Amino acid sequence: MKNIALLGATGSIGLQTVDVIRQHPEQFKLYAIAFGRNIKHAIPIIQEFKPKKIVVQDQETKEKLQHRVDGARIIVGNEGMVDISIDRYTDVLVNAVMGSVGLQATLSAIREHKQVAIANKETLVTAGHLVMDEVRKHHVTLLPVDSEHSAIFQCLNGEHEKTIHKIILTASGGSFRDKTRDEIANVTVKDALNHPNWNMGAKITIDSATMMNKGLEVIEAHWLFDLAYDQIDVIQHKESVIHSMVEYIDRSVIAQLGSPDMKVPIQYALTYPTRLDLSQTKRLNLSEIGQLHFNEMDMERFPCLQMAYDAGRKGGTMPTVLNAANEMAVELFLREKISFLQIEDFIQRAMQEHQVIKSPDLETILALDQQTRQQVISYLN
């Protein structure tokens, strides 16, 4: 029996993690949860699983929740997320919070030798060197939840690092994959939130439409698998059946396939190195699908992908700026303050105005994250 602390329990990955736990009550126990403000989604989870600790984003949410739970301790804010990540009864941390706010909890859990399943890619983009330093120091395996990285992780199973030629991440293309740049100039938030293959949280759905999601995943892969950027390729594959591939030096290519269902990589991160049944997930039926399609990525059509490669190659604090500017710009787009194409303008401007600091420490990263968000807000005027 593994005790799980779940950050971002009320989100898309969080709710699917809850569903995986529900399917295997003998293996997993939901020991603690953290969420932001979504009490409506949290209450049924709390009633069903009776977690011992509950973390909420602010005091107001705590007050609203307090009289509706008994037998659980409610903690507020980032300290709460760190608390449940390092709790002595926590065996596994599932980090499914949205954004760089998940960073300190990840670092703390690794230092306490917890098993960490990471969906929270912004953590690795904003401070990948700090996270991986701790991983090496404490001999912890960071288990990827992102479907592409779970695929690569599975394709690498039992292979020798030195025999990897490159990895190939697949990209569905997002909500506007068949549209030209002229056609996306005036798209609405509603259009952008309509993803063809995956039902995900709002921020990552917008990231998929701008292709920044794939850019963040390139940086995530660089850190998780210790690969140079020249060894990380992206290919458009609209069916999302091949979740990613590894090409070895002998020209052999290994791919991982499956129905597009995040419960598969979530569960694998919890059961690794073994596997369990996942009965409610659709089996892959290739003859039903018939054809798979692949296209080269067009960096001019999707400049956010190019910006992410540039930020990753520059290194130091540039990925921190890329990530924070993107988080803020996407938030402004979701609040209908800026247009879809202004997202990339704002990120580009923040990157151009930034002087890279090499090997930043945690304090520098946290300060720069906040500063970049303020800077992006100032572009509104």
Ligand code: NDP
């Ligand atoms: P959602 O927006 O659906 O959920 C985000 C979760 O984080 C919610 O539970 C939210 O709480 C919580 N949260 C946000 N801010 C805070 C905060 N300051 N303190 C505490 N909790 C907070 O996101 P997703 O589930 O889509 O994505 C989560 C992560 O997983 C992201 O990093 C994303 O890139 C990654 N990912 C997601 C995939 C998907 O299919 N959705 C696929 C691969 C990766 P509340 O809503 O209660 O305020």
Ligand code: MG
């Ligand atoms: Mg992904």
